[in-house]
Amino acid sequence: MVQVIFLGPPGSGKGTQAARLSELLAVPHISTGDILRTHVAQQTDLGQKAKAFMDSGDLVPDQLILDMVQDRLHQPDAQKGWILDGFPRNVAQASFVEEVVLQQKAENGSGNSDDPVSIINLEVPDEVLIERLLARGRADDCEETIRHRLQVYREQTAPLIEYYRTRNQLSVVNGNLSVDQVTAELKKAVAS
Numbered sequence: 001m002v003q004v005i006f007l008g009p010p011g012s013g014k015g016t017q018a019a020r021l022s023e024l025l026a027v028p029h030i031s032t033g034d035i036l037r038t039h040v041a042q043q044t045d046l047g048q049k050a051k052a053f054m055d056s057g058d059l060v061p062d063q064l065i066l067d068m069v070q071d072r073l074h075q076p077d078a079q080k081g082w083i084l085d086g087f088p089r090n091v092a093q094a095s096f097v098e099e100v101v102l103q104q105k106a107e108n109g110s111g112n113s114d115d116p117v118s119i120i121n122l123e124v125p126d127e128v129l130i131e132r133l134l135a136r137g138r139a140d141d142c143e144e145t146i147r148h149r150l151q152v153y154r155e156q157t158a159p160l161i162e163y164y165r166t167r168n169q170l171s172v173v174n175g176n177l178s179v180d181q182v183t184a185e186l187k188k189a190v191a192s
């Protein structure tokens with residue numbers, strides 16, 4: 001069972017690389033950012049609640065995110081594996097993933113139940129992140145919001161790096177290479 005989690009700051013290439021690995025490994029790419037942006041575009045109740053947090057660069061509250069991810073992970077295509085992009089982003093979300101992994105392993109029987117979850121941390125220097133995001137120019141890619149997202153990342157998401165490192169689950173990949181070079185490094189990290 002392929003289970004991959006992408007950590008890394010905003011603009012580190014999580015979305016870019018998760019989409020490529022999803023094709024290569026034939027498992028769904030589940031991006032919480034993309035799901036939230038679809039809700040915002042469709043003006044659902046969740047989208048209307050999430051929008052202000054996303055516009056300011058804050059994390060959307062867990063009580064909104066966890067139900068959304070739960071729904072997605074229960075869809076049939078996610079029963080054989082998944083690539084999570086942008087989730088977990090804090091300790092509460094990481095605990096939720098552990099519960100899901102245990103539950104899916106129990107449901108899948110003993111066959112591949114010992115396959116480890118690959119946790120990938122894409123490392124890219126701040127100045128490169130800011131340059132990439134300004135060039136992308138999404139609604140939340142103005143310099144003030146980018147700096148706030150980086151601060152939120154350092155405070156809430158970066159502690160997960162230590163959390164996974166101490167569990168020997170973490171692979172660190174240099175994200176400051178060409179897109180193809182990063183994909184090549186990721187293939188090695190996921191295979192090992």
Ligand code: B4P
Pocket residue numbers: 008009010011012013014015016017032033034036053054055057058059060061065085086087088089093132133135136149175176177178179182
């Ligand atoms: P996300 O959608 O996750 O966005 P991101 O972290 O900024 O982008 P990512 O790292 O995926 O960068 P990408 O590959 O696109 O989050 C947006 C917002 O949603 C958050 O601020 C938060 O409000 C909310 N949210 C999402 N998940 C949440 C959660 N779990 N809990 C609470 N809130 C949540 O790459 C960026 C750019 O770099 C692209 O233009 C790309 O082309 C370029 N690029 C990529 N790789 C490159 C390379 N190797 N070389 C050169 N350029 C590259």
